[in-house]
Amino acid sequence: MIILKNMFSRRWILATLFVLVGSAVCVRLGIWQLDRLSQRLAFNEQYLLASNTTPLMLNSAPMDDLTTMEYRIITVTGTYDPLNQVVLRNQFHDNQPGYFLLTPLILSDGVRILIERGWIPAAGNSTPTDWHQYDLPDQVTISGIIRLGPSQPELGGVRDPELTAGQLRLDFWNNINLDRIGKQMPGRLLSVFVQPNPEPIPTEPPYPYQPTIEISEGPHFGYAMQWFSFALLLFFGYPFFLRQQMKNT
Secondary structure (H helix, E strand, O other): OHHHHHHOOOOOHHHHHHHHHHHHHHHHHHHHHHHHHHHHHHHHHHHHHHHOOOOEEHHHOOOOOHHHOOOOEEEEEEEEOHHHOEEEEEEEEOOEEEEEEEEEEEOOOOOEEEEEEEEEEOOOOOOHHHHHHHOOOOOEEEEEEEEEOOOOOOOOOOOOOOOOOOOOOOOEEOOOOHHHHHHOOOOOEEEEEEEEOOOOOOOOOOEOOOOOOOOOOOOHHHHHHHHHHHHHHHHHHHHHHHHHHHHOO
8 A cells, every 4th residue: 555655646656657658558559469460360361262262264253252352363364455554653673663564454345454564664664655565465364363452552652643634644653543543444444453473584574573472470479478568567567666766765
């Protein structure tokens, strides 16, 4: 009781409040790391399920549930629409700046799906006209993985500007916002895009890209235990510290 009384005395009240708030913050950070762990485990499960499911032949499959199939292997046949292709800014290959070339693929029923064809150098590709050097006029069959396009930029990312008066389209994008990109092209654009399988030894741009996925729990559990330990040290160590200070006065 004496310790408790002194903890909330005028002399120690600020230190006590600091310890209580610090302990609460540490506990909250520990819970946040456990939430991150749950999200990571859920992602691992979803990725393994999608990547090990039978490849989807898009031309002969229903297209209603594609947003639930991220990372599933897909094969699709169609004809590229280079007049409506766009690029994704700030992409690098071997430390060289460039873009990701995003070209709609027109299926036999007229529906379009965006293909992230891969990296092209910034040099020599400053206008949409320059991108026509990568045109493929014949029908193509693409194998790759399904990806979702985020409607919002990642943390620290840059939003895409709104169209100005008289402007009909954006050619250079910061995010693969499929909803907005679809509004500037004819027909229906599906709500997913495809990252083609990379070539074993790429010869010339565009260089296809797919992310490297690590299946693990990550460091989140260890971080959570650290934050909970800090909370325990603050909350239970403070009374011992205060008792020692009282003995010395």
